[in-house]
Amino acid sequence: MIHPSYTELMQAINNGADVEDEPLVTSRYSIVLATSKRARQLIAGKDAMVPSNGKKPLSTAVEEFYKGKVHILPDSGEEETSETENE
Numbered sequence: 510m511i512h513p514s515y516t517e518l519m520q521a522i523n524n525g526a527d528v529e530d531e532p533l534v535t536s537r538y539s540i541v542l543a544t545s546k547r548a549r550q551l552i553a554g555k556d557a558m559v560p561s562n563g564k565k566p567l568s569t570a571v572e573e574f575y576k577g578k579v580h581i582l583p584d585s586g587e588e589e590t591s592e593t594e595n596e
Contacts, residue, residue, distance in 0.1 A: 513571070513575050515537050515540060517575070518540055518571065518574060518575055519534050519535075519537075519540060521574065521575050521576075521577065522534045522540070522543075522574055522580075522581060524577075533581050534581065539581075540574075543574065543581050544567060544570045544571050544574060545567070545570075547570035547573060547574070547579055548566040548567040548569070548570040549566075551566040551569055551570060552566050557569050557573070558573045558576075558578035558579060559572050559573050559576060559578055
């Protein structure tokens with residue numbers, strides 16, 4: 510079983526949105542796009558925001574979104590990711 514589930518991941522991503530705003534992620538497709546884009550960034554050499562410990566890039570990307578280390582930017586034509594400072 511995949512952990513976190515799509516539902517848990519959608520809730521974690523939408524948790525930071527304002528109450529008046531519509532959710533950032535409304536479908537599994539949006540999550541797949543965002544995590545695959547972040548995984549490609551990791552493959553290209555970007556530093557992981559969570560310990561990867563030999564995990565595959567997609568698993569690392571999912572964990573980053575779930576823990577709130579990487580966010581989806583709203584109001585853009587396609588899914589964009591922005592890294593948060595790791596301090």
